[in-house]
Amino acid sequence: MLAYNSATVTNPPTTLDGLVSWIEAHPGKFAYCNPADGGSGAYFVENVLDSKMPASAVQTLAFNDDTALESDWKPGMSLLHQLNADVYGNGTYPTGNTQVLSLLGSGAVQMATVWSDQGTQALQDGQLPSTVKLVDISPAFPGSPVYLGVPKYTPPHQVTLVDAFLNFVLSVPQQAKIVKKVAGFPAIAVTLMTPTVKSEFTPLGEAESLPYSANIGSDMNKAWQEEVP
């Protein structure tokens, strides 16, 4: 998510293009971490790369290791390289999610990309001042889905137990707990959730951004290191 200091940023950007313009207009006030070291930076980079790629390519790279499509990263990477001069410290990328939170908390930067759960936790702990707000932009940053997997060879008499457990996890009260305790996104449709969750999540829309497959993500980290800083 995008975290910004509402005390100094009165008009936060709501789109990716708006964010890029904001970064260029306010040099040194935005930070994202090295994508190799933290997901918050990685998903910012992915969002920028995806915005310059055909949607079909993005879809393919989410599930396949089609390295030929990596050439579509060129426009996104060159934009990120251009932004070097405008990000924090003239192109200093914090090593990890925690350092970004530190910079935001100390006021060294006014805006940064952070994890939704880590950011919410930091706000609750007081590591981030209460003036910091977390928002989504459009297109939304890719996130990390959390998967529950069931092995194919589960014996039939245990499948009923597994199903019962999955139904429990997917039930509305449990999904509401996920939203409340770990600041996660519900896995079921927002229209089925409790009124408080509905009011919080309906404005964000149902748009999902898929993260890259693991190997493509690794290639992205390497390409970033070679082309951006």
Add this chain to the structure above:
Amino acid sequence: MMSDAPTLTAPARSTHSNPPALGRRPGRRGIAGPRGGRVALLALLPVAFLAVFGGIPVVLSLLLVLGHTGGPNQAVSELGQNEIAGRGLGTLGAITQVLRDKVFQQSVVATVVVLLVTSMVVLGGGLAITVWHRLRPSRPTALLQFLAVIPLFVPVVIASFALWTFWGDRGAADSAAQLAGVSHALVFSGTLKGVVIAEVWVSLPFAVLLLRSGIAAVSDSSLDAARDVGAGTLRTARQIVLPQLRRECLVVFCFTAVGVLGSFTVPYIIGPSSPLLLGVDAATTFTSYNEPQQSAVIGFAIFALAAVVGCVYAVGSRSRRVAAR
């Protein structure tokens, strides 16, 4: 010239020779027979340990570097990506690929520069602290020497993070600079200068301890004699003390260099995103780029640089032995 309590009649230059042989008459052989065999076996244990847990992985890594992705390397090859496999004796493809990589080349240059600067600063700083205290002992110099050893007791991760905060934006150093009106003058986090500062902080205690023990061997009588003929502190330091510290200086320089070569935590936390140091580059290549073969190549590059430092140490020690004969 007033002198202190009469000095001991210790030899002017203490010998670092072996202790006198106890209970051994000339002509007697060393431990032989069954007892000797058992002693040799005991000495072999650490060697065997090193060979199995250090040597075998190194050999397997070398095979991976040369493109042998089967056998013991099969698991890591299946999980990794961008591997260059070879048949027969192997291939140098992985090595050439890494050597041509721009990020790697920058890392090598950055690492060598940082290690040279760090070693010189550590040696210079360590000598300054210990020699000054030896020649002109006082409470402040004793305190300085004590403070210089404290970093030894602080875990490196904690120290790195603390230094990153201290030398960062809005850190203590930057805040002081802003009060003086020069904002951003003292922000070193995220730069190679910051890495040097942190590496010096981490390496200085060992240097001070080693130099302190070496300097204790310099006899008081030689220092008194120098003072008697009117030599100043700097002159005494340069002509009496420093020549006797040659071995310790060599050890400090080489160990600091090797320490910086293999360091990961300090440059990871406080260093820039580009250029990286070799330790960080190797680890990131393995963890974040999922390229175990290429990270093994970088590992061997670190070995090669360490071997160069080792050669410097060997040559430096040898010439001293030659001179002593």
